[in-house]
Amino acid sequence: MRRIWTLPMLLVLCGAVVAAGLILRGSPGEAAVLLLVFVLLAGMNSPLIFPRSIGAQEAQRRSAADGRPVVFWRPGCTYCMRLRIRLGRSACQAHWVNIWSDPAGAAAVRAANDETVPTVVVAGRPHTNPDPGWVREQLSPPA
Known part of the structure; x- marks a missing residue:
């Protein structure tokens, strides 16, 4: 059961790491947009849409x-x-x-x-x- 959530969780984790880096650089708006994109990609690759x-x-x-x-x-x-x-x-x-x-x-x-x-x-x-x-x-x- 964990295997089906591996890709979505990796996408959210990567998005969070990149967003944190953007926030530390002083770009919270870009960070929010990028995190939203990663969360949407995670949702599309999760079993939730099926x-x-x-x-x-x-x-x-x-x-x-x-x-x-x-x-x-x-x-x-x-x-x-x-x-x-x-x-x-x-x-x-x-x-x-x-x-x-x-x-x-x-x-x-x-x-x-x-x-x-x-x-x-x-x-x-x-x-x-x-x-x-x-x-x-x-x-x-x-x-």
Whole structure:
């Protein structure tokens, strides 16, 4: 669980150190702006912007029941962030699995494509880094 917070915490720590140096040099305004940028980067790389993750087995069980896609992701992945942001509010309709906190999820992705994320599983078929528009279509109920 600690591994998923390593990058965000490093970003905040680095930002604090650089901001402290700027404050000592007499630039508190620059320090505040720089610290804000580092905190925003940390937030974007944290698991906070993603829907709550569940285990791979539970996600696969739920997907079999409701037909929704399973999205395997990891914190710090720019492609995962792109997918999450482009899905918008509909992202919560998918079942999200953080491969850094779920060994079964990491194994499932490794079996599909050498641990490349995001991997979206729809109807039992894995799709590596699919187009967000296509994933949004998979989230929509059939007409």
